[in-house]
Amino acid sequence: MLAPHASDPARSRGRRFGPPDGRSTTPRDAFQRDRDRIIHSIAFRRLRHKTQVFVAPDGDHFRVRLTHSIEVAQIGRTIARALGLNEDLTEALCLAHDIGHPPFGHAGEEALKAATVQAGGFDHNAHTLRVLARLESPYPSHKGLNLTWEMLEGLAKHNGPVAKPTWALAEIDADFPLELGGQPSLEAQVAALSDDIAYDHHDIDDGLRAGLLSLDQVLGAPLVADGWAAVQARWPDLPPEQLAGELIRDQIGRMVGDLIAESRRRIAAAAPRSVEDVRAADGPLIGFSDEMAAGERALKRFMYAELYHHPSQLAVADKAGLIVAGLAEAYLADPALLPPAWAAALPEEDPQKSRHISDFIAGMTDRYAISRYREVVGPVDMPDGL
Structure with a gap:
């Protein structure tokens, strides 16, 4: 079920042009x-x-x-x-x-x-x-x-x-x-x-x-280095080149998990009752925690410099x-x-x-x-x- 602050297709503001006969010919919303x-x-x-x-x-x-x-x-x-x-x-x-x-x-x-x-x-x-x-x-x-x-x-x-x-x-x-x-x-x-x-x-x-990029270069970014330590702890006997894919998956999962947790916190604090409340909010309600946001900014700086x-x-x-x-x-x-x-x-x-x-x-x-x-x-x- 949709949250009350989600966008509801049944309440869409519509399209610039409607269907010629006013009807939809599809079951899709x-x-x-x-x-x-x-x-x-x-x-x-x-x-x-x-x-x-x-x-x-x-x-x-x-x-x-x-x-x-x-x-x-x-x-x-x-x-x-x-x-x-x-x-x-x-x-x-x-x-x-x-x-x-x-x-x-x-x-x-x-x-x-x-x-x-x-x-x-x-x-x-x-x-x-x-x-x-x-x-x-x-x-x-x-x-x-x-x-x-x-x-x-x-x-x-x-x-x-x-x-x-x-x-x-x-x-x-x-x-x-x-x-x-x-x-x-x-x-x-x-x-x-x-x-x-x-x-x-x-x-x-x-x-x-x-x-x-080399793996050593990538590990110069603190956000990646933290993830690499966790991957190596799970797979201590595998050579580094076999763990790059696992590192990428882990990193995505960490960022997604952080985003969901922080966004839930912000939404709960703002308590929007509709999508219009979301649009009237003082700032974004979806975001990373302060720690993750800082790590992500540092990662971007690294990517620009090195890649x-x-x-x-x-x-x-x-x-x-x-x-x-x-x-x-x-x-x-x-x-x-x-x-x-x-x-x-x-x-x-x-x-x-x-x-x-x-x-x-x-x-x-x-x-x-x-x-x-x-x-x-x-x-x-x-x-x-x-």
Whole structure:
């Protein structure tokens, strides 16, 4: 049963557009339909070939945005179930949270932001909503996937209340007001921290597998060192290389357990009687204990220093940024280079013109961006494996 402060599909604020005849033709509830619309979307399928951490990974075992999103959803459902929250909304938010990322992850985003600064710039979180509410249009009667208000609100407040929305988010909010200044639902809060739990530890796993991190390096993070001691105590006779997977599982379990316990404490103290009480709260009700939060922040600092800013990653990221910047420059200078459908729909004036070109580039997968760059700009040397 749902907790009284959970999001209830029977009490959803609805969708921007209703069904043509006012009826639903499916036994699924509103949030289940949101989840399924995400899964069946083209934008979700494209995550298969978008960078998670390793730009253009040349192995089948590394994570990409698609597999990362599925792993986030698994963690999110576990937490939602334990707290009596709506699992379907939580899962849908987890699956959709990275849909707005351009090719090559954060390197691509920074390049696209710089290329479109005169048109208002680019933000992947706001672009997620733009994709789902504007660009992904499988229905003949309206644009977008027509997701529920709760789904769009949760995505908009991915990192908490929004005081100064970017142009893309402001457009969505003007059309379907999302109460950006309030706290997000508990399901959205769970989705955001499930993302942190997933990439904190799965990136360690991929870094070890790729040889960019050593176990000794990883144990330099106190949070990981504590977990390693517990794993070794259980399996004292196994060599360290056989225990890396057990370490990752243990770490995820520790963080999930801490999050559930601390969130129960906060919810009990705040005593929200409805989801509206959650939105009116002074701060988030889902979170880590102070000790775990400090350990998680230290782990992030370690990951940036040792993995995300690893020289080999920075070198490839520089090339990735040049690809995105080069594509933006080429299309802005000569929009006729766009595919026919995109060229035909090109607005005549800026900023809409530049934003249209940005939409096209942001939707690219890594390998398609490389292919288009070679076609419209020139040769580029990137890792194989796409």
